[in-house]
Amino acid sequence: MAKTNRGRFFEDYRLGEVIRHAVPRTVSGGERALYHALYPARHALYSSDEFARSVGLVADKKGAPLDDLAAFHIVFGKTVPDISLNAVANLGYAEGRWHLPIYAGDTLRAESEVIGLKQNSNGKTGVVWVRTRGLNQRDDCVLEYVRWVMVRKGNPEAEAPETHVPELQPVLTADDLALPAGLDFSTYDFELAGEPHRWGDYAIGEQIDHVDGVTVEEAEHMLATRLWQNTAKVHFDSTARPDGTRLIYGGHVISMARALSFNGLANAQMIVGLNGGAHANPCLSGTTIRAWSEVLDKAETAAPGVGAIRLRLVATSGGAPFQLKGEDGKYLPEVLLDLDYWALMPL
Amino acid sequence: MAKTNRGRFFEDYRLGEVIRHAVPRTVSGGERALYHALYPARHALYSSDEFARSVGLVADKKGAPLDDLAAFHIVFGKTVPDISLNAVANLGYAEGRWHLPIYAGDTLRAESEVIGLKQNSNGKTGVVWVRTRGLNQRDDCVLEYVRWVMVRKGNPEAEAPETHVPELQPVLTADDLALPAGLDFSTYDFELAGEPHRWGDYAIGEQIDHVDGVTVEEAEHMLATRLWQNTAKVHFDSTARPDGTRLIYGGHVISMARALSFNGLANAQMIVGLNGGAHANPCLSGTTIRAWSEVLDKAETAAPGVGAIRLRLVATSGGAPFQLKGEDGKYLPEVLLDLDYWALMPL
């Protein structure tokens, strides 16, 4: 088995090293169509070349960009063989920023810099922080985010590295967000976009129940997770877990919840920042995913007609909306995802 | 829940109003490939750019058009949030006409004009007739059809509108059909198309058992229905119906039956007219869909080598072919679909 990748263990990471992930990926209209088949995605900017053009995004003969989360999943997928093959838990995200929309014809690859290491007191596991960058064929950074995971040690006797916990922004400010070049919502067509609610119509603290639900199937989450070239065994191999279930890739839940949030947030068109996120409970096939959102903050931007809105997006497997944690401060068992992101919306 | 779309109720429609549906959609080779993955579609004109070119359809650098039913599903899907979210039943179709093939790169949107209203005697529901038009990025009408649905009233006390039942053609004549510009079947390659049977070989009254069957799965019909951006809950949410089943989108059955009809009608290449259709019984996952056809009429056309054939296409969940209704005049329980359409075929 010398030639197969057993993944990295905690002691294999060095602070400051940059891991160049394998298998670059070119996207086309195929990935775009599949995204729409896998999720009930309806944000007009990603559905229509004409709509994207009308808000200043399409230059030359390019069509609309691919969904921001498709970019995220592709970059994330590249990191799995090097970062999370031996991960015990995906602990968090921070400082996620989308720098450039991605278009059919773009080729993405990824690099991760190890920015933090901390062995756990049990001596068997440790936490690894990486800053991952997605790069296109021109080596422009299209996306970056920090992620930290708990990783097993391969050799329990391996010496603990010096602890370094990176300082991370708990929340990006609106000034930290990259605004896509040319974006202009001043002549935005609300009717074609699907809802009349503009940035000014949302109040901080407002909660929105997205009402709809989607029951997920094994074939679907595996199609998605393979499309993103995510190789984690637990998503595909029903013999990998003692109970015979396949764990659904957390990103599948993110995309499903984001797509469901169209109903009430149809104009929160582009995701540009990721402040944090927790995969609160595992999601299995047969679950009916529902979603609700809460407006956490709002800010103006320098782009014409464009406001920024900070949203909590919660995916659940049922229960009443707007319930997140129990009296013990822990996520309720029906909460699947608690995501904190910035989106761009017409004023 | 003020920001989510609860759909329109019967009293929300006004005779003559035009509803501009949301979320335009650009299609690519991705939608075309998915259509072939979702249905056993083999009509050569949609499978091969070269075949489409050989019958005069491909100008410039365009490839073959997308399946006519893909165009129908996309346009139909756009109308769901405005027309059928609170529909109790999909009652019928009429005067469906395909005006232009759609190609990779085209962006479709849809508009519906309310052409009829009739409150039911129970006072709780009413029938709404709409004429829906699919428009491309140049605002050309690519497709139109009339559809009527029974819709719940939101407020049972709402006053009944004046009844207006539109006059509809029970059947389109061959003269009503749009012939795609340039279409020429005079050098049609029957061998590449897959069957030797030409227009002249079919007799009015002839019945064809398409022999093959496809057992349908939850993941497949959801992928398809999402791809068409159809948002009706019952197709996706296993908690929406008391028995925990998901209702398969009627259009999925139409496409499956049409694809199965290749075996015996491989040369009925293009659908150009829809005279009527009934979703006779619901279709659920696990059903093995079969199909049979009956030749209802034939007509010559002005295009070189092109004949029109009017077909009944029946999808079933089993039983003997050619059985449609019981002695009570009602559809047999195994009949899923009874569709009446015009197709173009080489003479």
Added chain:
Amino acid sequence: MAKTNRGRFFEDYRLGEVIRHAVPRTVSGGERALYHALYPARHALYSSDEFARSVGLVADKKGAPLDDLAAFHIVFGKTVPDISLNAVANLGYAEGRWHLPIYAGDTLRAESEVIGLKQNSNGKTGVVWVRTRGLNQRDDCVLEYVRWVMVRKGNPEAEAPETHVPELQPVLTADDLALPAGLDFSTYDFELAGEPHRWGDYAIGEQIDHVDGVTVEEAEHMLATRLWQNTAKVHFDSTARPDGTRLIYGGHVISMARALSFNGLANAQMIVGLNGGAHANPCLSGTTIRAWSEVLDKAETAAPGVGAIRLRLVATSGGAPFQLKGEDGKYLPEVLLDLDYWALMPL
């Protein structure tokens, strides 16, 4: 039922006849994306336009080629209605050669020449050998292979044809393989490709356990098999076999095993030769497919930096790796596939 295709029976084949198969097929980024959604395919040359360019494959504005097995499945699928609709068993493959990579925009069709016939002693079946060629829109042969199948006689009284068993090469030599024009692995990026192991690192006789497994679902294999326009009933119709199971297309197992072999053979980039293959046992939904490989031979080639490696690829439904046959010389029940192919690899 006169108009439907009942398939050919043994007595319908004539030695030397060339069958021109129906339904040409144009591929796009859609087929490429679907291939990546259906299989955990990660070979960089097919995943990235940039990687393909870096090894000399992409001329003009073309992107990376489609997976070699996608080409194989499309060509194979075309042959099913004429060759294997009444086949009792798929007996073998030989002399398979990939002559040209296929790219988005290419249109494939297929022809098969009957090169052997032998009625079985029971008088009810016979073996048909065909040499199938896949042709692109310029009538270049992109792929050819010999396949033999056991086919039922339609009329048991039909006279036996003269027996002709073709002479086939048991194994292609490296000189028989076509090297893609321009292919140059001399500046190959092993890091981006995903593994450091080069041609020189593999020893004849070496065995590799590919470690990962994928549990397969009905929806997935049907999506794949439809995409290749393979019409064999047993893959789709759960009423076609007495036990209600659907038989998974053998090519689905080939592609799954080949994709799994990335882990340990990431640099065996292109398949260029098929020496033989056996679908040792049927594969059903719910099976967790695993794979192992054995290096059978190695050879140098005339292309810069390019070596050829002959591999046995075995797919299993479990059990220990590297076990193939029992003491009786028969395949073990957990062996699904035993494939013998040539691939190209950086020196």
